[in-house]
Amino acid sequence: MIRASRKSLTLMALAAGLCLAGGAVAAVNAKAVIEAREANFKTFGKSMKTMNDNLKSDSPDLAVIASNAATIRGLAPKVTTWFPKGTGPESGVKTEARAEIWTDGAGFAAAARRLEPEAAKLEALARAGDLAGVRAQVRVVGGTCKGCHDKFKAD
Numbered sequence: 092m093i094r095a096s097r098k099s100l101t102l103m104a105l106a107a108g109l110c111l112a113g114g115a116v117a118a119v120n121a122k123a124v125i126e127a128r129e130a131n132f133k134t135f136g137k138s139m140k141t142m143n144d145n146l147k148s149d150s151p152d153l154a155v156i157a158s159n160a161a162t163i164r165g166l167a168p169k170v171t172t173w174f175p176k177g178t179g180p181e182s183g184v185k186t187e188a189r190a191e192i193w194t195d196g197a198g199f200a201a202a203a204r205r206l207e208p209e210a211a212k213l214e215a216l217a218r219a220g221d222l223a224g225v226r227a228q229v230r231v232v233g234g235t236c237k238g239c240h241d242k243f244k245a246d
């Protein structure tokens with residue numbers, strides 16, 4: 092009897108240890124995923140800022156605007172892959188991602204899909220040298236960012 096209970100205690104301790112280890116691994120992964128996606132969003136933010144600063148200057152550099160639009164266009168199709176299950180607020184890791192990303196996956200995917208074509212259009216306008224078109228389209232791209240943030244990002 093004593094032997095058996097010792098054995099089961101050992102097994103329970105082992106199982107608890109494995110659970111803890113599993114939880115720790117998941118937490119580390121969530122942290123890495125969240126940090127990586129925040130770095131990607133910072134790239135979006137930096138590109139938008141560079142373009143807006145250029146448009147405010149006396150001589151906007153359309154080549155710089157085109158390359159920043161291309162950066163956004165290139166990353167845009169990947170946005171949904173930055174949000175695997177378990178990397179929301181329930182992860183315990185600091186994140187501005189709202190739970191709605193996972194409860195309304197279709198809505199989130201739709202918001203994400205709007206970004207690439209608008210960024211591509213901006214890049215094309217910049218490459219074509221259409222400054223007025225670029226000014227208008229930068230606002231459309233910014234509106235696409237905001238459209239998602241309003242619904243899926245905490246302030």
Ligand code: HEC
Nearest residue numbers: 129132133135136139186187188202203206236239243244
């Ligand atoms: C489909 C939804 C979606 C789109 C489109 C989107 N974002 Fe975000 N963005 C988010 C979410 C969600 C977060 C919060 C991520 C987190 O904290 O884990 C975020 C975070 C950010 C952050 C904060 C990053 C940090 O330092 O933590 C910046 C800056 C940002 N986005 C800029 C942009 C810009 C600029 C665009 C458009 C070019 C854009 N985003 C498009 C959903 C989106």
